[in-house]
Amino acid sequence: MSNVFGLIVSGRLVQTDFTQLSETRFLVTIEEADSINHAVVFLTGLALLPAGTAGMVAFGQQNICHNAQIGISIEPELNIQLLSSSVAQQQTNSYISFAQKMLENLVNFVASFSVTQDQMTPTPGVSYIPLNTLHTWYQNFERRLQQNPNFWKNT
Numbered sequence: 001m002s003n004v005f006g007l008i009v010s011g012r013l014v015q016t017d018f019t020q021l022s023e024t025r026f027l028v029t030i031e032e033a034d035s036i037n038h039a040v041v042f043l044t045g046l047a048l049l050p051a052g053t054a055g056m057v058a059f060g061q062q063n064i065c066h067n068a069q070i071g072i073s074i075e076p077e078l079n080i081q082l083l084s085s086s087v088a089q090q091q092t093n094s095y096i097s098f099a100q101k102m103l104e105n106l107v108n109f110v111a112s113f114s115v116t117q118d119q120m121t122p123t124p125g126v127s128y129i130p131l132n133t134l135h136t137w138y139q140n141f142e143r144r145l146q147q148n149p150n151f152w153k154n155t
Contacts, residue, residue: 003016004018004043004046004047006042006044007040008040009030009036010036012080015028018072024071026072027070028069029069030068031066032066032067033067036068041070041072050074052077053075053076056083057070058070058071092149096149099145100142107135112129
């Protein structure tokens with residue numbers, strides 16, 4: 001079953017020399033992987049995946065060598081769906097953390113330049129906003145981010 005899968009690395013010949021590690025796990029090594037821009041894994045058509053299963057593809061590269069490995073694991077579809085939703089949740093949490101840190105950094109940066117009205121020197125052509133306006137925006141943005149991490153895609 002190891003020649004059921006194929007790999008195309010841009011600019012190279014097709015590879016079908018996957019090593020079968022177990023009944024459901026396959027591995028291929030890509031030589032000189034440092035220059036890879038694109039790779040495609042596909043079914044060659046010699047056999048079908050068993051009903052109710054799907055393939056999960058993983059890419060790995062060690063820093064000390066110039067080779068990479070692509071692994072394929074044939075798993076029940078439900079397992080892959082659960083893993084996929086878990087990864088999506090981790091990515092969402094990571095995005096929320098990044099957005100919160102970025103917002104905090106912006107607020108702290110702007111606040112470091114704040115002065116009271118008595119300390120302001122009139123400068124024609126320069127606009128000012130009250131710091132509490134920025135704080136209100138920050139609180140609203142953070143609330144909306146917690147309610148729907150993708151809200152910004154619709155605005």
